[in-house]
Amino acid sequence: MIKVKFLLHATFRSNPAFELIEQGNLNPQALHALADLTQDPEFFGVFRRKNPEAGESARLAYKEVALLFYFLQKAGELPHYFKSVYDDEVNRTMAKMVLEGIFEIQVGQDFHSGFAAQHFIYESQERGEDRPHPLFEMSSRAIRYAVYLNETDTTSLAAKLYAYNTVPLFIAPDNVLATFEEVEAFLGINKNNLLDRLLLKHWNKQEPNEKFSWISWSRRQQVRHDARLSQTYKMYISPVLEELPQVFEKAVNVLTASEAFSFKIGINREGLLRPDKFVAYFTNFPQLKTAADQLTPILKNHQAQGVPFTAPLDESGILSWGVDHASETILKDIEGGSWRGAVTQKLAASIALSKTEKLGQSESVDFVLKKMMLEGIDTTSWTAA
Template identity: 35%
Template sequence: MQSHFRANPGYEIVLFDRLPETYRAQLASLQTDPDCYGVLWPRVPGLVAKAVDRETALLFFTMQQPGPIPTYVRSSFGERCNQVIAELVLDGVLEIAQEPDGEFVTGAVAHPLIFEARTPASAGGRVARLSLDAIEYGQALAIESSAELSARLYTYNMIPASPAWHKLIPTSDAVLGFLRIDAEGRNRRVLDRWYTHQSSNQNGTGWRIWHLRRGLEPHRETWRPAYKLYISPRPETLPEILDAIVGELGAAKVASFKIGQDLFGLLRPDKVVAYCAEFDELATLAARLQKTLAGCPAQGVPFTAGIDPAGLLSWGTDPPREIQEFAGLEQESWRLWVTNHLAVALLASKAQSAAIRPCKFALERLRLDGVDTETWTPRQAIWQSERRG
């Protein structure tokens, strides 16, 4: 990029120990991260605070004087320099001049200066269509909190918990009877090769998790990141097909799988998730399940990579902890990582009077983060990129 840039004058950098006590307590986990320098603190309304690393802080200080990107920055980031600068402009950290000696702009307003206009590709398959519908839905919501907006995106296409569903599954224990995996259930025997436990995260999302019993799992020379196979039938069909699903998972010697542990867990789109160590393993298992579950009504999991046209099967892979903004934050799943990024971009775009629609800006911003937003797959480089603020 040969344009002129400057640090956004709407921000100032504040070190952690100079923040108000309330904010220091909220960001306590970040203070132990050696990469984290401080916080970009808003000087004007409409901006949000951003934690920044040392490289971003140095660049922000350097660009107090408008001008081209310094040589040291290009040397430091190498071939990733243009991408990094584009991200900082779209995120409101830097501003770009519209023309030499022209007005400086940032965020969604700067989008035309960063990207060439292009026609978006049509969604391929039902899962991709659900993902785009979810973003349109998020754009229409009058929500100012990125966490709340991310949660709404994440739960998109969840089936409402109607009185009929509450009557059918009134408690978490009733899930066992509904799925026919209680002591007398016909699906119980197929689970004999697994042992189970329950788990929940800080958001209260609970899972019933099964692991292969010791000695049955295939030997692994080294650990590798898990690929997630999402199995998304309509919830009312799950009791009839669960034995077939678990049978295929057992035949493939999948190390573990999980099912939502209560009513809301069964109504969510990603109600059944299997973990595979290799993508080839996932692909083979998916092919077998497509045949076994042929004709099964699908619900569909937004923000995953569709495998079949109906959306019964899709996949994703959780980002390693190293690519998170800072190590002090809770580990994010693939879908949560995506919806968190989309929510921030949607709100940033809606806060400005830009020519680009917020949903398109959010897609472009996510694409810059390394996600193919036509197939909803992560590009290989996404897990290898350096962390930034």
């Protein structure tokens, strides 16, 4: 994992290229876009580059950071009140704000921010010689692809990252798997077989509707898991489309005997061509790992499609996992879950930042991977840092 140097005694200054706009001085359009935040008592305003040609979006400013920005108009060490609560989390936040250009760090007689500062922020890394896991390689390819795109809208860029490794629609004919009934027939459901008996005996089915584009099953006679109050652990089961029926039947057998409380699968051709087509849910990681250990030998001869930005559970990438933190809105922005949604949104913002630095592709990828650690994501495992 990438490590950040301890910056407590470094000399900083507020970046003179930025200005801090208090919310009362924002124009009506900006205030409307920030409507929810204006009710937050800690929200102060936004940081904005003085030169609009930089093409960089504004950044939110909260009161403590705004105070620090005013304090460091003259270069110096961090103020005593800031040092007194300084810990690893504050250290990462300070490093993040230097990379984002809000503050500059002094090295010798010069001040640096952004890409130019990262060598003074991160500890030197020893590079392993082991071949990366296929999912890690896939995630790196996705980032390189996004860096290469001439895309400045972070929402669009996040959506493209989220959909990476989706199989093109022309692979499956237009007239197949058009409805969830056809998907059920494709999976071998409603054929009065062992799979049916398992599903009917142990699971309640929820059919898709306008707000839920999945076929899902929740366990019978079990207290419902409340995603608003506790974390949800997700196991992604990602075979290629043609092997999905066999994988689905084998997985349902294992999931029924496991502690999984729910699982879901895509409702049509589009849903089954995406990498995260089949997801099972658990209340904790040991339960998920036990099920994965049972599935691994059973699925070892099946071809993986693989879900980028998830942590592998087997050698091929057919099994991987992520965790959704407790939330009122698990499906808030990108359907499919908050873990990869949050990761791709942060990646998109980091990639957009790298483009303002005018970096080459390899430099941009390196910058983004390191920046993500400051966002709380360990890109050596694609888990929470």
